Amino acid sequence: MSESTRPAVPLLELRDATTIFGSGAQETVANDHVSLAMAEAPPRLLSIVGESGSGKTTAARTLLGLQKPTGGQALWRGKDIYALPKRDMHAFRSEIQAVFQDPYGIFNPFYKINRVFDLTIKKFNLASSRQDREGLIEDALRVVNLRPPDVLGRYPHQLSGGERQRVMLARAYLMKPKLIVADEAISMLDVAVRAVIMNILLDFKEQAGMSTVFITHDLSAAHYLGGDIMVMRRGQVVETGTVDRVLQAPEHPYTRLLLDSIPSPDPDERWQDDVAAIARLEEEAGVAERDVVTTA
Amino acid sequence: MAITGKDETMTDTSTASPKPATQPAPARPTAPTGAPLLEIQDLAIHFRSARGVARVVDGTTLTIHQNEIVGVAGESGSGKTTLVEAILQIIRFPNRETHGSVMFTPRSGPKIDLMKTNERQMRRLRLNEIAYVPQGSMNSLNPVARVGDQIVDGMVDHGLGKREARDRVPGILERVGLEQRVAKLYPHELSGGMKQRVIIAIAISMNPSLIIADEPTTALDVNVQRKILATLSKLRDDLNVAIMIVSHDLPVHAQLVDRIAVMYAGQIVEAGDIRSTVKLPLHPYARGLMNAIPSIGKPRERLEGIKGATPSPLSWPPGCRFHNRCPHVMDVCQTTPPILAAAEPGDRDTGDGIVLVQPGREVACHLYLESTPKEARPQ
Amino acid sequence: MVFVNLYRESGKFRLGAVITLILIVIGVLRTPLLNLAVGDTDPMAVGSFGIFLDPTRDHLLGTDRFGRDVLGLVLIALPVSLTVAFLAGALSTVLGVVVGFVSGYKGGRVDSVLRTLTDMFIVIPTLPLIIILAANTRNLSSLKLALVLAAFSWPFAARVIRSQVLSLRERPYVELSKMTNLSDREIIVGDILPNMAPYVAIGFAQASVGSAFALVGLTVIGLGPSSQMDLGRMISEALGYGVISLGKELIFVVPVALLILLFLGLALISQGMEEFFNPRLRSQA
Numbered sequence: 001m002s003e004s005t006r007p008a009v010p011l012l013e014l015r016d017a018t019t020i021f022g023s024g025a026q027e028t029v030a031n032d033h034v035s036l037a038m039a040e041a042p043p044r045l046l047s048i049v050g051e052s053g054s055g056k057t058t059a060a061r062t063l064l065g066l067q068k069p070t071g072g073q074a075l076w077r078g079k080d081i082y083a084l085p086k087r088d089m090h091a092f093r094s095e096i097q098a099v100f101q102d103p104y105g106i107f108n109p110f111y112k113i114n115r116v117f118d119l120t121i122k123k124f125n126l127a128s129s130r131q132d133r134e135g136l137i138e139d140a141l142r143v144v145n146l147r148p149p150d151v152l153g154r155y156p157h158q159l160s161g162g163e164r165q166r167v168m169l170a171r172a173y174l175m176k177p178k179l180i181v182a183d184e185a186i187s188m189l190d191v192a193v194r195a196v197i198m199n200i201l202l203d204f205k206e207q208a209g210m211s212t213v214f215i216t217h218d219l220s221a222a223h224y225l226g227g228d229i230m231v232m233r234r235g236q237v238v239e240t241g242t243v244d245r246v247l248q249a250p251e252h253p254y255t256r257l258l259l260d261s262i263p264s265p266d267p268d269e270r271w272q273d274d275v276a277a278i279a280r281l282e283e284e285a286g287v288a289e290r291d292v293v294t295t296a
Numbered sequence: 297m298a299i300t301g302k303d304e305t306m307t308d309t310s311t312a313s314p315k316p317a318t319q320p321a322p323a324r325p326t327a328p329t330g331a332p333l334l335e336i337q338d339l340a341i342h343f344r345s346a347r348g349v350a351r352v353v354d355g356t357t358l359t360i361h362q363n364e365i366v367g368v369a370g371e372s373g374s375g376k377t378t379l380v381e382a383i384l385q386i387i388r389f390p391n392r393e394t395h396g397s398v399m400f401t402p403r404s405g406p407k408i409d410l411m412k413t414n415e416r417q418m419r420r421l422r423l424n425e426i427a428y429v430p431q432g433s434m435n436s437l438n439p440v441a442r443v444g445d446q447i448v449d450g451m452v453d454h455g456l457g458k459r460e461a462r463d464r465v466p467g468i469l470e471r472v473g474l475e476q477r478v479a480k481l482y483p484h485e486l487s488g489g490m491k492q493r494v495i496i497a498i499a500i501s502m503n504p505s506l507i508i509a510d511e512p513t514t515a516l517d518v519n520v521q522r523k524i525l526a527t528l529s530k531l532r533d534d535l536n537v538a539i540m541i542v543s544h545d546l547p548v549h550a551q552l553v554d555r556i557a558v559m560y561a562g563q564i565v566e567a568g569d570i571r572s573t574v575k576l577p578l579h580p581y582a583r584g585l586m587n588a589i590p591s592i593g594k595p596r597e598r599l600e601g602i603k604g605a606t607p608s609p610l611s612w613p614p615g616c617r618f619h620n621r622c623p624h625v626m627d628v629c630q631t632t633p634p635i636l637a638a639a640e641p642g643d644r645d646t647g648d649g650i651v652l653v654q655p656g657r658e659v660a661c662h663l664y665l666e667s668t669p670k671e672a673r674p675q
Numbered sequence: 676m677v678f679v680n681l682y683r684e685s686g687k688f689r690l691g692a693v694i695t696l697i698l699i700v701i702g703v704l705r706t707p708l709l710n711l712a713v714g715d716t717d718p719m720a721v722g723s724f725g726i727f728l729d730p731t732r733d734h735l736l737g738t739d740r741f742g743r744d745v746l747g748l749v750l751i752a753l754p755v756s757l758t759v760a761f762l763a764g765a766l767s768t769v770l771g772v773v774v775g776f777v778s779g780y781k782g783g784r785v786d787s788v789l790r791t792l793t794d795m796f797i798v799i800p801t802l803p804l805i806i807i808l809a810a811n812t813r814n815l816s817s818l819k820l821a822l823v824l825a826a827f828s829w830p831f832a833a834r835v836i837r838s839q840v841l842s843l844r845e846r847p848y849v850e851l852s853k854m855t856n857l858s859d860r861e862i863i864v865g866d867i868l869p870n871m872a873p874y875v876a877i878g879f880a881q882a883s884v885g886s887a888f889a890l891v892g893l894t895v896i897g898l899g900p901s902s903q904m905d906l907g908r909m910i911s912e913a914l915g916y917g918v919i920s921l922g923k924e925l926i927f928v929v930p931v932a933l934l935i936l937l938f939l940g941l942a943l944i945s946q947g948m949e950e951f952f953n954p955r956l957r958s959q960a
Binding site: 258265273 | 318320371487488515517519525526545546570574575586591593602
């Protein structure tokens with residue numbers, strides 16, 4: 001990406017966003033001066049990678065306007081997301097959409113699947129007639145490879161996790177947002193359907209010009225998506241760059257630890273180190289377990 | 297660069313990360329050498345409810361030998377957790393039917409069928425002979441009791457004197473790689489990985505001959521997962537214990553187990569030693585699973601995953617239960633259920649090309665079965 | 676839809692619902708049934724028939740000390756007990772839902788005030804207080820009684836509802852509704868209220884059981900509405916005249932059995948619902 005192609009004001013931006021939960025002894029710094037910027041064009045994929053407690057989900061929620069940072073700024077087109085007037089809020093929501101982690105909890109069990117589409121269309125004035133509405137929904141479902149009769153008129157529990165997550169992507173697609181924040185969107189899915197979800201995000205970028213901020217703990221997923229990566233550890237960003245560069249030549253010991261700890265699917269590449277050796281690597285990476293293991 | 301971040305350690309050196317120290321899985325014989333410890337024979341667990349009969353586990357045969365690590369792989373809805381709960385006799389669903397047997401050979405005494413034990417017999421077996429690490433159990437530690445006391449409690453429950461149980465704690469902690477002072481801590485003072493190791497410590501406290509662990513590494517960070525795998529692997533060598541690992545994560549199996557059984561729709565569709573199964577999965581479902589894993593080492597190419605979704609146990613498809621998702625479906629698959637059996641060795645058309653099937657592979661797929669008429673298979 | 680599944684899957688709920696429904700039907704059909712039992716005679720009128728008659732074709736359950744037909748008495752007593760129980764249950768549920776909802780959704784200061792109020796009501800020793808109130812109230816009607824009973828049983832419902840709202844408020848689908856720009860009101864009405872239905876129903880069943888109990892407690896010791904016959908008063912009178920020692924057990928046994936059926940029915944409904952809706956108790960498939 002060259003500097004000249006980027007407009008001056010990014011679409012979505014965190015500037016030294018800091019979020020502290022609790023106070024006193026209970027205080028947890030979930031985000032510590034996290035900064036990132038996503039331009040409107042060209043569309044781009046950014047994976048935020050980190051383990052539990054790294055602050056990646058807090059960063060995602062801050063971007064989505066769901067978690068006000070205690071310090072720093074979260075900006076949409078240069079405006080503070082947490083002080084948007086109603087009209088701007090509407091535009092912000094239609095440009096920045098989300099896919100969440102839990103494909104089960106995201107549906108209100110009381111309603112049929114149609115409700116998520118109907119509400120979205122109604123609230124964002126996407127269709128003026130019944131035909132328009134049905135056409136939109138069918139289009140969106142086709143993009144995520146779902147047949148309308150398999151989904152519409154059914155209750156959430158009648159769908160598999162992968163189908164539900166695709167419904168969520170179709171819902172986002174209805175609005176043609178500029179950017180989708182996908183928070184651990186594949187972690188609760190079966191292995192066999194994870195690639196399907198990632199492929200849809202890749203297609204969104206190629207065919208519809210939508211960017212994705214992909215939150216994951218899984219470096220191989222980030223590798224699969226390509227684009228850029230941002231590695232977080234205990235609330236801080238420790239390494240950023242293109243996925244190819246970071247995964248081939250990680251600079252931070254923590255990135256190296258993560259990379260080395262992905263189990264290889266090849267039984268001929270089994271780890272040989274013992275628990276103590278791994279603990280030493282963790283210490284080097286600054287993520288030693290609270291009570292360091294020395295025996296074994 | 298569009299991304300910036302507070303970064304105190306970024307340097308200019310672009311040294312490639314040293315390749316982690318890996319080596320091939322120890323060359324264990326393809327066929328297990330130990331005596332059979334747990335023999336699951338044609339086990340079926342059916343749940344009856346107002347919506348019909350859910351055949352959650354349906355004709356499963358699997359043997360675990362002494363000192364062997366066996367992996368059961370499968371996705372949600374494959375029945376793997378119910379299989380484990382059936383072995384341990386802890387299924388809570390009241391309206392159930394059980395067929396088949398699970399023969400267990402205790403260290404002393406005759407073989408018993410776990411499906412026919414009463415609660416008293418089962419209680420004696422649990423922890424003493426068969427230890428269980430349930431999914432997510434690290435969050436089930438008693439929050440108001442010290443770790444050491446919780447390990448002692450388990451042993452006292454199973455008939456050990458309090459003093460003797462206390463004396464064993466240091467050795468047990470060491471086995472799972474925990475410092476001695478952890479015994480004095482409360483669960484909330486431990487990280488997730490340490491809690492998981494406390495659970496494993498409780499599991500091994502009575503020296504069982506079999507440990508059954510359901511998704512023991514799921515929801516753990518990768519480096520912590522790696523330590524749990526190292527711990528389990530070491531336990532097998534130190535304690536002469538057999539381990540049954542249930543996990544949806546094939547790479548976890550590749551790192552740990554000797555043999556693997558792949559479950560789909562309540563049945564085992566493929567079983568064999570880990571190396572040949574992972575390197576050359578025969579069943580189209582197993583192959584689909586392997587091919588769905590993105591791998592960092594390999595060039596980036598589009599993965600397709602497996603189309604469709606796992607069917608409901610209330611209405612498995614007729615014939616082969618995978619036929620409506622299978623890329624190589626044949627006519628015979630839609631009518632005749634394939635039964636898990638030895639694959640016919642030799643050159644076989646797998647649908648993706650010709651492969652040489654070695655002897656000793658078990659698969660439930662018409663592409664490989666001798667019992668399937670030749671004319672029904674691809675020429 | 677949810678309740679259809681509940682009916683199909685929970686044997687307890689089914690049994691409870693059938694029992695309760697039968698009692699309600701008897702209560703609703705009281706006039707025609709009375710006609711069959713005692714014809715035009717006022718069932719409360721003293722001396723209509725002979726005293727302490729044994730059960731016959733004319734008097735299926737016999738008569739009492741005042742020559743009243745026992746079946747006739749039961750037929751007017753049962754609806755009174757049911758009405759008070761359900762009325763008090765409904766009032767207490769409505770009050771509890773409103774307080775619990777406002778408390779849970781608004782949070783902050785409102786929540787603190789309402790919670791303190793709720794806790795205060797919970798620690799009040801209810802039965803002695805109701806006894807004192809009932810003993811000092813003239814012309815106690817069943818409506819007034821229901822009001823009094825409700826005034827002391829709503830805090831339990833409020834507590835349950837509040838904690839449910841707190842948990843529902845954090846559900847991912849509420850987050851999704853926020854992403855879809857739904858207003859607070861739309862989220863409460865569309866997302867939270869429908870999912871509260873089971874808890875409201877459980878609360879109602881429990882409050883009704885509680886009220887029925889309290890009512891019997893009052894009337895058995897003779898503090899119920901003086902103008903009306905209910906099951907508790909029947910028991911109280913039966914005990915007072917020593918019917919058991921006279922060998923006329925039916926006068927005592929019938930109202931007791933009906934009350935037990937009412938408690939059983941409501942308790943089974945509430946238990947069935949709790950097991951069905953509470954995922955921890957619910958056995959998984």
